[in-house]
Amino acid sequence: MAFSAVNRNSGATALAFRRIMTILGLMTKSPPSPAQLARNERMRTAAIEGAKARADIEARDVAIRKNMERLRALRLAKEAEEAAKPKPAKPVKASARGKKAAPKQTAKLSDFLASQRSTGRTT
Template sequence: MTNDDNSRTAARAGAQETANALAEREAAAKAARDNMARLRALRLAREAAEPQRSAPAKAKRSAAGGKTAAARTTSRKADDKPRPLSEWLAEQQSGGRRT
């Protein structure tokens, strides 16, 4: 057997391993797609079988409009212009935040 025969045999073996790996990958991908389709069908069947739910009732809002203190201080009116970054940084530093 010559070096040329050895390299051809190795090339064939490598190609066969590549084909086997590709077939395994395709089989795993097909199994995953089939499983997702099965689970989707089960979910859709379960959703179709359960009665239609009404929209959840909104929680009662407090006198402040249901906003927390932090939300009230950070909300802006529609016509307010954004503050410059320097003002925001100064406020953060005076409020105790370290950057």
């Protein structure tokens, strides 16, 4: 016997609903245990604290964006002010082309060899 899609879906939906209700403690025959009550309280507290944390993060993000806009406006105003000022002319340096360094005096090989011979070095 083949089941129709409607029967399968409605059965799955009913099973999911039963599981959710059991988890929440609404379809149990016995009252919830102290451990279940403590778990539910922790979950509720965590949800409240999470909402507060998200609100704090959003407020901080708004403050950061506002500060960024303020700083951007200051930077643009400063750049516009600097662009409006004329740039000072660069001082002209005296050219160093007129002065030439004296060439180094290199020792001649014959002078070097003569000094070596005079000190007693023969090789």
